[in-house]
Amino acid sequence: MSTYSIRDLEQLSGIKAHTLRIWEQRYAILTPERTDTNIRTYGDDDLKRVLNISLLKDHGYKISEIAKLASEELNSEVIKISDKQLNYPDQIHSLTISMLDMSEERFEKIISANILQFGFENTIIHIVYPFLSRIGTLWVTGSIGPAQEHFITNLIRQKIIAAIDGQVSKPYANGKKYMLFLPEGEFHEINLLFANYIIRSRANKVIYLGQSLPFSELMFAYKLHQPDYIFTVLTSVPANHEVQPFVNRLANTFPTTQVILTGYQVVGQDIDSPDNTIIINQINELIRIASN
Known part of the structure; x- marks a missing residue:
């Protein structure tokens, strides 16, 4: 299991660290461990919960309502939103969760839906690239494990290769x-x-x-x-x-x-x-x- 600092959660979710600490105290939405020097650290489940909360808040849910949802209920609400409303930030959140869970099925569903709506090129530019940028810092600092990073980048690599193979040949007599x-x-x-x-x-x-x-x-x-x-x-x-x-x-x-x-x-x-x-x-x- 990977471990994250409060700053990692802030960077990935867009929710300020100060806000996360208040929610932790008021609603017990996070369950941090503590190091020997009393520094809070968070696990994969905490990160997924924060990402899900961020998505629901962006769609009008109140934190007091979200805090009452069990994990399965929270996941169910997020999936409903992700399936109904395709926009770039929501899909980046969903890709992050598919990486943490190492869920190829979820990855395929997200990518296929976005390609259908936005096209392959726009999906890579506006969703996949920002997603890779978002996890880059955590990968360098060791907050995301090699297995998770390799899993998701290899799936992305396969998608691009398949898209190249599927390109219709165009005459390049006037091309470079x-x-x-x-x-x-x-x-x-x-x-x-x-x-x-x-x-x-x-x-x-x-x-x-x-x-x-x-x-x-x-x-x-x-x-x-x-x-x-x-x-x-x-x-x-x-x-x-x-x-x-x-x-x-x-x-x-x-x-x-x-x-x-x-x-x-x-x-x-x-x-x-x-x-x-x-x-x-x-x-x-x-x-x-x-x-x-």
Whole structure:
């Protein structure tokens, strides 16, 4: 079972820590454990309850009414709302609960309903991406276990691959050629896969080289295909002090190609971008480039 601080609950639910403490005292809605130094910690059941309470409050329920509901009744009310009203924040809450419960059935139901209403692309951009961002901090701090994180990201990965396989082939005679890869040691593939989907859907050709590609193999593929663009995501590698040399190496090795970079290691960092290199912060920037 994962453990959470009151700040973790605040970040995930949007309910202020001060409010949660008042509810805990007044309504006993949470059952924290205490460390040897008397610090409160909360479990998965507490987090799920807070997420459910947050959703019900957003739909007009009073906390005094919510506090009277047993766990099964609370879950039932949340499912009714999630099934009837599809909006982005509610669905992000529901995805978080499906991750905590490791419920593939619930995940499938949420994703399928949203794709039906909003379309695949909007579902990933407005629901899945914010969801992954929300849990990112908790993953780094160890508040969410590896099994839960791997479970949900692999389901998302499978959905994107299925969507790519299901794309109707479009002629790309007037499109551009993109080469997508992750540098050696990089395995966070979801952003690269979705970029693959975005670029293909705009009638461009993609050479997809995937995870952890040695630089020598990138050079080999480049000579073979001569792409107009090279796209990569730098999330955990290279190491901080190696990022700028890596960016420079890409730019210098492929001087006639536009290099597109994104990811934690370059976005918002003090990276000098060579003339043929662009760092993008939002997926909409890639959509604009691929659409042109």
